[in-house]
Amino acid sequence: MAGKKSVKLLVCLSQDDKRKLLLPNGIPKSVEELVDDVRRACGLRGNFRIQYQDKDFGDTFVNLTSTGDLEDLCTIKVIPLPDEDAAPAQTQTAVNVSLSSDEAFSISGETDDTLILSSSSSSSSRTEQWPKEFPIPSFSYDTEVQLERGNAAFKANGTRLTVNPRMKSDILEKVSDLIYKYKAYPKSYHFCEVSEALIKKHPCLAEPGSWNGCYGWTQRLKTRMGNLRTQLKGLGCPELAVNSLKTKATDDAHPAKNVKRPKRGEANHVPSYPAGETADNLEMERQVLLKEVKKRNNGRIIREKMAKTFALRRQEIVEKQPRVEELQERWPAIFQEEEINAEFLRITTVPLQPRFLAGLDKHSSQLLQVIRKKGGAVGEKIRSILKPLDQGVDLNIRRECLLKSLVIYLGEDVSHLIKEYLVVQKEEAKAELENAAMAIFVLRDDDALSPPMDIGLVVDGVEVLNDLSSIASSCAMLFGLTYALNLSYPVELKYTFETFQKIIMDIESRQMSRRIQNLSAKLHE
Template sequence: MAPVKLRIILGENNSQRLTLENGIPETVSELVQHIKSQCGVEADFRLQFMDVEFGNEFTNLTSVTEIQDKSTIKLIFDSDSSALPGGSPPPPYSAPTTSRSSDDSLSQTSFDTDILSSPESNSSRSSGWPVFFYVPRFPYDCELELGKANTAFKETGTLLNPEIRLKTAILDSLAEAIVKHKVYPADGEFEAVAEALVSSHPCLKEPGSTTGYDGWKMSLKYKLANYRRKLKRLGCPEVELNSLNNKPADKCSPAFGVKKPRKAEVNYCPAFPSGESVETLEKMRETLLSEVKKRNNEDTVAAMMDKTFAHRRQEVVRDAPMIAHFKTRWPALFCIREVTAEFKRITTVSLVSKFFSGLDAHSSDLIRVFGKKGGAQGRKIRSIMVPISQTNIINVRRECILKALCVYLNEEPKKLVKECTDADVESNQAEMKEMTFGIYAIRKEGAEPEDDPDDVGIILEGVQVLDELGNVPFAVAMLFALVYALNLSYPSELRYTFEALQKIIMELDGNRLSRKAQTLKTLLSRKSSTVE
């Protein structure tokens, strides 16, 4: 039986591919077990499927005959607790190991932890921009007026010309709903809100407008600009950091150096937890310096790192400190457990499970796309992919695909991974000191593809920030997370590779792509939809 792929919606801005190697199971209960196993969901839930007979609205799934290959399924949780993957307490620390089986596709998922359920994180957002924007309920009198107007529209097609009072109330409610997800929405997100508004209340469509909501979209942009001024006066850090008082005197312009989420960060610059201040959180940071040195103290350190997240994040975003200085101030951050936790605080997405499930889901299509490449690039890609034919170790396959991805996007894999041998230690150390961004992998001279590296680590600004990562693919995931944790920009020589990792593999802000990344995504979609 041919494998089947399903799209599983786990929550707002959180979906995942599910691969069923033996086809669709016979019962809904069996499908639920597959979802729990592959997606790491522990809470109880029921399933809904996207029903094409009712305009792609979601309908309760009572029989597996309603779904087929590439169907979309949505999880409806019975309770809010532990709803998303990783809803269990943080697991004990364990060092990464290199998988020796092609079936062990998520060997490092134990590093994903749930930190958003902590009461200390109540100043943070729990989800990003929703897949579908839900229009909030307006004040009671506005709902009555809109209900009456919607009825008239259905009966006679009469459009409502809202009074200033009604329009202001609508825009105020929408602005409050928007900032729950983003303070700086993109143009497409403004459009999604305006479209959702006229879909929910068709009487508000604008005559003479191409889309029926162009005017609403523009009004929302002005409303958000005014709303941000209000938030600034109230001390919202995400807005306050862009005030003119925080900009150089010679470049004191509202448009200069605007700091805002650019890589789908959900908690870009959060406010301090209730009852906390710079002074109290700085004292906790100083306490962390001693706590991190104690043995078997990971849970205490994790709780303190969670509570000081806003303090640390504001420091990173406002001051952009050098890596060496920041590592001295926050040494607890620079370990596998805390890097993955920090990534989840920022994006609400589980790093390791999402990274490797996304990479493995695309691997076959990526290999097919790479195989079509000709010329010097094609020859280089084929040379990189040779180890895949020599061993079935999953991490060897992943490493080859990641390096080939660099070449396919006209970038140099050596800029991502610096390969070293154990023969010349002094030369290796000198080269590492010159590295500003990348991964090093030290192997024995003459090592075979299936042999583990002696050491794999990450260097930023000449500083070794992580080591003993086990294998290159895991190091790539950690480097990707560090970009978020330290608020770094993608290096120009690897910008397309990291864009592909973010928007195609991790599905973070996957609707706005560069030409290169969009071309790759289109080719992958065509391949996955081709019947062989």
């Protein structure tokens, strides 16, 4: 029988990602209760079963039929099962959970491992962000033979390889093709990373006279990528054709301005239509989607239709930049919490809400230390906001206090992000929110410490979402909408949103403004 002593779980989201969770009432009495606890704590969706390590069989994982088989310091594993209401392409990876009686609570409850890109989107869609270390591809057989000999000679006596035109062309072609699989418009530092990775793998290609041995390769790759874009633009590739002078000249008096390129790590900024699909076919799918949205318990079909029409929707949003009201009419499903998560995943290849909450919790301890050191009037204001943390508040309040103090620490006004009202001020709130470009609104029944009656989002004065669970989840949703609707970050909150992107979400984090770079450095001291 499960004991009543509190039990602390070490949740292994992957081999390299382990987090902790407290069960204050001990191990649940039934497997169903344990499943609910794991689902709630880890933010899992869909059906799964639990296995445990059976010591009688050499720690082999066996299906759990009774929680009486569990005790402290044993390990359980979550095994996903098919979910009839889940999109066919969406799966959940197995999650390991270790029970420990001595470890403290420190878990966000969310993981990026529970979502993957839908296969219903375009076959040409990118499925990964730019890698931390660029993987140099294999070249043709004769090039690989020459490189192998060249590397051996360089290791033996430092002799550099003389690269003939054919070999150089092979290297540049293969590498630039791989670059395009990650980005159509790489920045200078991306090219530097690639050329440095090339020299690291094949040191015989290092160039004399270059400060890092690869400056010439960097410049050649830039030229080659420019030529590749020109070729693909001629073939009508949407993400490149949208920026061609021929396309823009009919609409723009100044075609060099308003360039529609990914700026915040969008892997699929303007994707191509799925194979065999046309604009007319996808428009028919959109019309069907409008009818399906009005039906109840129709999540699976909506997800499938949204994934299939992603390219049509994305081209429309990026090229035409419609108003929010128009998008609500044409694409109402995009303003659902689940679809904002899915759309963000399609655009960036990165999960939204799980990663946002996990990233916030990951930095929470160090971030609190940094923020609490702030002095002056700003420091006093921050300490006032953080005061509830001394009373042992729940995780949502902790995250809310942390986010509010972060905005103030960055020198921005938290009221621009979070607008709080009492229920009796509802009409006043409605009038004020009509002038808000982008904000989270909170309605409370009594005072600032009472639980929210409603939490929602406003974009361009239009309420687009409500009944959200917490301030932290609302911040994630608002951040996701900037990508889904291709919106610029609010000027008065530019540092806050940059922190969301580059520190919490770790998207395109190699280049930061000086203020965010200083914060990042303090978090890693």
